[in-house]
Each structure stands twice: as structure tokens, then as C-alpha cells.
Amino acid sequence: MTVVTPETNQHGAKAHSDGGWDAPEGAYVPVQTRSARFKSNDPSEHPAVDGREAEWKLTPVPFVRELIDGELDGSPYAFLATQTEGADAEWIDRTDARIGVAGQAEEKSSANAWNSFEKAMSITVTGEEPSEITVSRSMLGTTARGAHTVITGTRHSRGRVILQNTGDARLVENVEIVVEDGAHLTVVSVQEWSDDALHLATHFVTVGRDATFRHVVVTLGGKVVRVNPSVALAGEGADGELFGLYFADAGQHLEQRVYMHHEGANTKGRVNYKGALQGEGAHTVWVGDVLIGPNAAGTDSYEQNRNLVLSEGTRADSIPNLEIETGEILGAGHASATGRFDDEQLFYLQARGITEQEARRLVVLGFLTEIIQKIGKPELEQRLQASIDDELNRSAAGTGGGAK
Template identity: 50%
Template sequence: MTTTTQAPSSVPGSTAHTDGAWAPIQTRSERPRSYDPADFERPNGREVNWKHSPVDRLAPLFSDVEGGADVVTVAVSAPDAVQTASLSVGTAPRGEIFTPEDLPAAIAWRREPAAHLLRIPAGVELDEPVYVDVQGHGGLAHAHLVLEAMPNSHGTVVLRHAGSVQLAQNVEILVREGAHLTVITVQQWADDSVHAASHQARVDRDATLRHIVVSFGGGVVRVNPSVELAGAGSHAQLYGMSYSDSGQHLESQVYLFHKGRDTRGDVLYKGALQGAGARSVWIGDVLIGPEAVGTDSYEANRNLVLTDGARAESIPNLEIETGDIRGAGHASATGRFDDEQLFYLQSRGISEDEARRLVVIGFLSDIVQRIGIPALETELHAAIEAELQEGAAQ
């Protein structure tokens, strides 16, 4: 495959001003992209896309070395209609829309010789979800997965991650004309795991993508979805939920690009945090391009801080390059328990601990209920309960 590279600036992560000075690249769409890891400087934590991340803990993913052959096992459970294939570099549709925008993604592109393709054929409506279970066994690994929903198909793909690993993962998502695809990625890693995932998607005319990120486990988990609404009438629903414990860093940098006309976007991420050193980072970038007339877009992030010593960072950004839109907005809020809610519940004879439990469950259930898979929803409710019990025991 021919490498597509935006030449890096003389100052990494920066762009030139006409007066000869340099300024950081703030806009997500302007970040350098390349298939070659050599085109990316090793992050030092001062770059715009790394300054909120613990680069020292992510360091294993910055080394361009081969991962272990048996570090990760992958089990796929799919209806018979789903087509599978192995895609080497240069074999379509691998790379049709995916271009790495950071060092771990570029290394994963190079180090994964055979990307796995899961394709839902044209016109097929899957009755059951496709499950991809990723199990880590300790060590460094790289992965590239291509998910393709052919025209007018309908289906759901669930990625489940568990075990111990240092994983750089690329997920390429192609939603063809008139298709409806749901992608759910669940991170329930062991506490020592480090996971950096780059999800890039294109949604064609009159197609819909529902993308849901659920992060509970792992030492450092960084899942960054990037979605291009390329076709007229395309639609994206980007949802996320995280529960960060003491010492955990859970992060998502979301990019939604309205490129086609009459596109719609809905972004909602929620996070709960408890324990000393618990941290979450959410950065939401929405770009409404010059041809995206008739766009309707909204993004929001809500965080609930349960204990002292926890910190949530929330940064929404919105760029509009056309005045002919239906609407666009963004919102962010981070706070502790609502004392009035607690008082109301306690006045009805509910203990303080139980009142707090009900508030947290109600807060996160808003995302859980959007998943639409009863078995998975039950599993996630149980995970929330386990997190609450762990927090109460501390």
C-alpha cells in the first residue's frame, strides 16, 4: 500500500504561523496521519493528543517491536451469514478509511500482518450479535480488525476484552449505503493492562452507526473513536460509559466529522470515579464541514465523582464551517452527588449507602439501556454493582 503521510512540522504536533512562530495543532482534523511509525515522534506528554494521558504507563506501546505470538487469543462467535477473511496490508478493504493518527496505531498497522475481516453481506439482517472475545495472557500485542456492513444490512458486533495485556489495537469500521451497524467495545481488563485502541469509521449515504464504549477494567485504557458521516442522510450515535477506580486511567477522545449533507450526530459519554488517583479523560471534537448543510449534532459528557482524590477531565470542542444547519451544541458537567437527591431518598427511609447506590445505578443505566442486548445489559449492571461494593469496602 502506498503510504499516505502529512509531513510532520519542524516542531512536532505544531503548525507554522505566517510570522514564523509555531503553535500547537488544536484541531483534530489537522493532526498528522501516516502508516509509517517513523513519521510520529515518541510522545512526551506535551502534545495536544497526549497531554492528558499517562505516557509513562503507555510507554510499552510506543516501541516498534514485534509482539508475542501467544499474548492474545481471539474467539469469534458469529451467525453463519457473517463472512470472514484475513487481510494483509494492501488487501481491500483494509486501509480503505483507516490511517493512523498516532504512534501506537501506526505500529499496530505495521506489526499486524493479517487483519481480521468480519463482513455482514448486503441485505442481511442478523438475528444475533457477533461476539469477538479478546483474552490477554501477558505481554505486548498488536491487532487490526475490519468490520464491514454491506449495503442495507443490519447487525451488531460486540468486542469483549479481558485478561492481562499491553495492546495497541486498530478497529476499522465501514458502514455501506443504507446499512445499520452497532459496534460495542467492552474493556474489563485486569488491573495491570494497558490498552490503546483507535477506532475509525465511515458511514455512507442513509446509513447508521451506533458505537458504544464501555470501560471498567484495566490500568490505562484509551479508546479513541473517529467517525466520518460521509454520505447524505447518514447518522451516528456515539455513547460511552466508564467506571474508574483508584489508580485507573480511562480515556476516550471522540471525533465526529459531519461531511455529507443532512447528517445527524448524537454523542453522550458518562463516567463515574471513586478512589485516590482514579481518573477519566473525555475529549469530544465535532467538525461540521462546509458541505454538511442541514446537519443536526449534539455532544455531551457527564461525570460523577464519588470520592475525594478522583479527577475527571472533560473537554468538548465544536467547529462549524457552514451556517446552514439545523442545530449544533455541546455540554459538559462534572460534580459530586446531588445532596437534594440523597436527602429525598433518605427521607423515604432509604439508608445513605443504598441511596448512593441508587443514584450511581440510575446515572450509568442511561447508557446501559441503550445497548439493546439484554444479556449484556445484565452483565454490565452486575459489573456496576461489583464496582460499588468494592468502593464501599475501601
């Protein structure tokens, strides 16, 4: 076996051909498993981003350069919170013990946000009676901003947290989510930004023993939006469900890189993301990583991504990955598919007197509604369905444009 060093690498190169030229000392060796990626909350310890890295090569880096390594405004921002008893939101200091529990930055943009925020928003769900809180942000403006949020579902609590994003934004943020033992927590993140908004987000999640976590990401608006959930099913019997829906219009780049790490025994994981694309230059990226660790005996895991292409000139990148480090599992699998309308479905509907335009609308709504229904809040589900319907109607009328 040949040991590869900087001096003996292929073609005389000083680093691996996939990148790593500016990596910290010793980090030039290719990462062998997903959990071994370099982590640091200090942006200076991350190599410079030039867009050729595996984590960035599908992202339009020039558009989000200021968020990756530029100066960020980390001051608290205006938000609106509506909640029931058992849920609350407040600002906490950087030194609070709740910060840093769920994860560490694996990307320079995430580290830049971590290094920049002055105070973190803390959202806490307590009590065994179901509770709910919606935090709305609509006045972030066009200044590059770094933010940090900590969401805690306390032991045996039950609740739902909705993060609603609208308006202008140049935002990079980290969201830490801690689901303590026996808790049942749903977190919904809705991106309905204005057409020129930029948003990079990493959601770090740790799920405790016999806890249940549901994560739903809905992205309809924004120029470049990248939301990356990283979920550790840490406790024995932990259950994680990750759902996503995205609808990209002309010129939009919507990206999600999903990582589910089965750490504890007898854990169950499900990942299901669906997207639709229409208009020249619409681009979506989905990368799904599932890692079943050596101590995760009895794991049951499955991930899938489906994309529906509605017009010419679009691009959907879909990359599922599965790593298994123990043979004692119940099952594991992954799937990915990207395609156009099912002609048989359209024929079936048109044969019953439905116009082609209406038939296409019904097929798209039926395709995406499965994800919307995972939210569990009827008023929000109906509003999102109406937003998608409006997108389809405006497209049929030839107006195009991003989600409003």
C-alpha cells in the first residue's frame, strides 16, 4: 500500500486533486467519512473558498461572497413572536451555556456567522401539553448580517416552532436545535424572501433518547437560498424525519445539503425532499448524506429526493450518499429521481374533461402537497399551497419571476 503524502501525491501535486490547497496542516488528506469533516467556529481556521470545493462547487459563490468571508452585522434584529403557553423567545448572551451544544461549523460561511453574532435568539419549548411559537422576520434589510438561534425542546416536552422569513435579506446564520430525552419537537423553516434576497443557513440538531424530531424546510423565495440541516440521532431510540419542499423560478438558486447521522442504537430516520423547477436558469441542489455509525445497531433509515421539471432551461442536481459502519441494521436505502410530467397522469385528467393547463397544475400541487401536509398547521399549509398555486398561474400567464 502506498502512503500518500504532500510530496508523493499524484502528478507531483502538494494536495489532493479534489482540493485542500489552503487547508490547515494535516487536513489535505481526503475525508474518509462524513463525520470526519473539519470543524471550527473560527473562520480564520477554514480555508479560503474559491468555488471549486466539493461543498461549494454547485453554489454561485460570487453572489454570496460577502456572507462567506465578509464583515457581518451581528446585532439583534426586530422580530415578531406569537406563541402559546409553554413556548417563548428571548435574546441571550454569547456566553450562555446553551450555545454550542448541537454542533460546530463545518463551512467558512457558518463560522463567519458564529464569529459575528452579538446575541443569540433562544426559543424554548417546555411542558408536556402541546405548545407552538411562530417567529417572523421581515425587516432584516440589505446589510450583510450574521445571526444565531438556539431552539430547545426540553425533556418530555411537545411543541412546534415555525421560523417565517420574508422581505429583503443578506443573511448567514446558524440554528442550533436540541431535542432532549423523550421530547417531541417539530421545527418548520419557511423561506419566502424577496426576489433579490441571499440566505445561507446551517441547522445543527441533536436528538436525545426516545425523542422524536420533525424538520420541514419550505423554500419559495430568494435569489440564492441554501439551508443545510445536520441532524445527529444521538440517543437510543431517537426518531428523525426531515422533509423539504422547494420551487425554483427563473434565475433562482435553491440549495439544501442534508446530513443525518445515526449515532445511537435503534434509531429511525426518514428524509424526503421534493422540488419543482420552471424558467430559464432555475437551479436546485440537493445533497443527502446519511451515516450509520458503528454503534447504531438496529437502525432503520431511508432518504429520497424527487424533482419535477416544468420547463426548459432548468437544472436540478441531486446527489444521495449512504455510509454504513455496522452490519446490524434493520434497513437502509436511498433514491433520487428528476423528470418531467407523467404523460399518463396528464392523459388521465384530460380524458375527463380537464384542460391541459389545469391538469398540469393539479399534478404539481399533488406532487408537492405531500410535504406541505407534514407541517401540521392547517392555516400555514393552506397559505403555502396558495403561494405555489399562484406561482403556477403566473407561469402559465407568462409573467414568470420569483416567489413573493
